Structures are given as structure tokens and as C-alpha cells.
Amino acid sequence: MQQRKLGPFQVGAISLGCMNLSHAYGVPPSPEQGEALLLKALDLGVTHFDTAALYGFGANETLVGRVLSPHRSRFTLASKCGMTGVNGEGGVKRVIDGRPESLKRTCEEALQRLRTDVIDLYYLHRWDKQVPVEDSVGALADLVREGKIRAIGLSEVSAGTLRRAHAVHPVAALQTEYSLWTRNAEIAVLDACRELGVSFVAFSPIGRGFLAGALSTPADIAAFDAKDIRRAMPRFQGDDFAANLRLLDGYRALAREAGCTPAQLALAWLLGRGEHILPIPGTTSAAHLEENVKAAEVTLSTGLAARLEALIDRRTVAGPRYNAATQAEIDTEEF
Template sequence: MRTQIPRRRIADLEVSALGLGCMGMSFAYGTPDRTEALATLNRALDLGVNFLDTADAYGNGHNEELLAEVLRTRRDEVVLATKFGLITDPDTSMPTGQVDGSAGHAAKAVDASLSRLGVDRIDLYYLHRPDPQVPIEESVGAMAQLVDAGKIRQIGLSEASADTLRRASEVFPIAAVQTEWSIFSRDIERAVVPEARALGTALVPYSPLGRGLLTGSAAATKPGSDDFRSTLPRWQGDNLAKNIALVDRIRQIAADLDATPGQVALAWLLAQGEDVVPIPGTKRRTYLEENIGATTLQLPDEVVAELGTMEPAGDRTPDASWIERDTVATG
């Protein structure tokens, strides 16, 4: 029996209040397990999670090919989001730091994604990062042509500044802006959130569990050498010790509410507004089902306020400046 997960809207797309980030099924978080990943994808749909998020960069296309196995028989149950523009190393799948937001690359990338996914149209297509060397007007103009061609339905931006978002929206309505946002990642609240709301653009937080740190799990606090979190500032020395202390307080709050720390963290984001659709990533059914429990957890106002005052130690990534960047101007 399908769970009645609350629905929210991204433009004309009706999505589950929690989506599913699929990156970890192919890349970055230890050794992939294809069998469990497919089981998790199908279980998500069985439970009413219909918003699946991937990108051409995840495993250099492997993640899109993985989703294709589920989409082959369940396409009508899925609101499908993918991304283009982030250049990765063909051997390691790690980002090179380069971005290609040109019109030519958009045209080639969408066809490649459609082929890997085995679909005729992508519901929500993001520019993975604005290209500092290409005017955002050019990138979004090219994506608008893909809408006209019937290849994509809605346009999104990932990790865009407020100014870039505004300029993009003058070319074509931006349905969603995807950025890291959690109790431990608050930088978008200064300018991106107000701008998105002024424009009617939905907010899609990735890593809403602080890349797992907010769950308090042993795997999150002591990632292995094949887990990219081991390279991030928040998992280093004194920073990690301070952050674990904050998570211990979240654990106390969760115990008082008969919930888990991860559910509290997701419920806090859901409480930020009906235009917020977090996409926690998981590659296991157990964590998927735990996350879904957040959709029915009502946090007291005082808890929402307390969680909003927490400040983690260390930057979220070695380079967390994407949302402060703007693309070159037109003309």
C-alpha cells in the first residue's frame, strides 16, 4: 500500500515533499551496491516518493543508466530531474573544477542524458553550476530552446547566486534552485532564498542531512578513505569534535520527540516553507524509510528556533563559494 506522503509543487510538477537524491548509488559514498540501489529506487516509488534527482556527472553517466532500469517500467510514476554542465574526470568521476554552460554543450548533454535515461523528456533540467565564463542568459536561453523542442519540461539552476537567479529568470522562468541547505549549511538564507521566493522559484535542498553528519551515524562521523567526506573541512580534527557535540544535542531533541536525529533535521527544513523540497540522498532502503518519517513529524516552534541557531565548525566544502559567484555579463 502506497504511503500518503504530502505533495508540494515545483512550477507545474507535483512532487513528494521529500525527493530522493541518487548520487550516492553510483559515486562518492563508498562502494556502490547496484542490487540495493535498484531495490531502494523501487521502494521509494512504492512508498510515494516520486521525485528522483540525478546528474550526468554522477559516475560519468552511470547513475542515469541505473535510473533507466527503473524508468523502463515505472516512468509515469516519476518526476525526473537531472543536470548538465559539471565537467568530471573520466577515470575518477571527480569534478575537475570546470563547468561548461555553453549552448553547444547543453544541446549535446541533453541528448546524451535522454539516451542514458531511456526517456523522451526530462521533467526538470538543471544547469549543475553556472559557468563563470558564459552569461547565464546564454545558458538559460539554450535550455529554453530545449523546452521548445519538447526535450525538457522545466528549467532549474544549481548553486546559483541571487543575482544569477534573477538574471536567468528574465530569460525564462526558473522552476527550482538546488543548493546545499541544512541546519549545518545556512548560507543561501542571506540572499538566494529571498530572491527565489520573490520569483516564485522552488527551493530544492541537497545534502539536507549535512552529508550524513546530522544523522549521527558512525559511518557519517568516521567516513572511510573511499568516502569523499573524509576530505571535507567539517570532518577534520577539532571541527568534527565540535560538530558531533551539536549532533548530540539534536539527538536529545529527537529522543524527546520519539524521532531520529535525521528526521528532526529533515523536519526542520520542511518547516521552512511549502516551497522547500529536500532531496536526501541514500542508497539503502532502511534510511529511505526513516527519512520518509520526517514528513509527518511536527516540530515545536521553540525547537525550530533552537535548531536555527546552530552553527557548525568548518566550511561545508573546500570551495563553498559557488553561490557567491556570478557569470559574466551579456554584451
């Protein structure tokens, strides 16, 4: 697989986002299925695995640690802090907490779950707006000096917040949603990353499955698990979803013209947007994993890429990416 720079590391151009194995899209696969998929990724040449304390409230880090720690020298390990599960009266609840003491405690817990002495890339999963980002990044800088993490990342922040953080300690990578149908990063963050030498990690690069081209009717959403996070996302609801489905015929036609699958088309487009961009698609399917990895072999002509961008962009996609409550938690620029 072609290689790209992720902060101080060299990794394969297509990485694996591990969230789906424990979190967010309904009932996760069994631990045995998760283990098989992680090992398959390693065999296919994936050298960057991305997890977080939030995913499965520690279950995902535990899975990654159990399965991949024997192969630790073969890959770059990324995880996240600042958004975790906290026990309450109604069970475990998701909490954003960027206080320095919380981040350091989460790191210690992550090291235990991941069965490692050091995490290569450690992100602030969300900026806690009650805590100056300088304080949160200062705590991560302490962890670098202590040898517990090697590099610092940020997730879902604006160009302005990135610059504030970078002034405290060099930021190796910024992670946010980026795909054909989510183009907010093009407002300012992509350019800021290029200017500062920060790698850009694109999560949900296949549009949370939409750009795989398999969805066909509103009934497909009705079949989603009750806990699937897409049920609360406007683009997958009502008239917005019906409008977005109308984009897929033209999109599938462009994939056929490019000689690749729809999912590969989405990933190849991202790889062509800049050498500092690294997609991290997630999946629970070994077949989809192999399909995603092979996207690194696809090259799009300038003309086809231009038609693709005209077909699916912020003017043609209906609905915001998050509902109002979730949108209030993030710091990214919005059109």
C-alpha cells in the same frame, strides 16, 4: 505523503537524491541494490527522483533509466548538465562546461541513458563562470521549445544569478545545500525564490550524514572510504570535526523530545521552513529511505524548532562546507 509544488509539478514532500547510488561516498552499492532501493522509493510514495550526468559519469542516469523508465508516468524526473566527466590522460575528469553546444549534447546523451523522450526538470549543475549565465540558460530554453525538457533549474547559484537567469526564461527550481548546519541560503536565495515563485530544492538536508547522529568520534571519519568526498570537507576534519561532534548530544536530545530520529528531525525542520522547500535526501539503505520518507509526518513545535536553530547554526558549526578549490567553483552567497 504530503505534496509540494516543484515548478509546474506536484511531488511528494520528501524526494530522493540518487547520487549516493553511483557517486561521491566511496564504493557504490551494486546495481541490484541500487535497483531495489529505487523501486522501494517508488513504493513508498516518492514521486521526484534527482540524478545528474556527473554522478558516476553517466552511470547514475543509466541506472535510473533502466529501473524507472517502465514507471515513467508515476514520477517527476530531474537531471543536470553543465558538470560532467571528460576523458583525459589520467582517466575521466570532472569538468564544468556551460557552453550551449555542450549542454545540448549532454541532454541528448541523458535522454538516451534515462530512456525517456523528455526530462521534466533539467538543471544547470554549475554556472560556468567563463560563459554568461544568460547564454547557458538560453540553450536550456531552446531545449524546452524543442520538447526535450519541460522546466529549467539552477544549482549552487546566488540570488543575483538567479534573477539574471529568470529574466531569460522562467526558472522552475533552484537547488543548493541547505540544512541546519548549512544556512547560506538564508542570506538571499530563499527569499529570491519565494519572490519569483521558484521552488527551492535542498540537497544534503541531513548534513552529509552528520545530522543522522550516528557519528561519534574522529575514528568514524578514518573509517570512511578513501574516495568519500567528506574527507576533503573541513567540517569533517581535525578540530572542526571534534567541535561539531560536541553538538550531537543536545541534538539527539531534541530528537527524542520531538519523538523522531535525528535524521527525521533535520528533515522536519526543513519542511517547516517554507512550503516552497523540498528536501532531497540520498541514501543507499532501504531502512534509512523509509525513515526519511516518514519525516514528512513529523511536526515540530515553534519552541522546539527555535531551540534547535539556536543549537546548530552558522555560529555554532565549525568549518566551511567546502575546501577553497571547490568553493571557487560555486556562486552561492557566503556568510
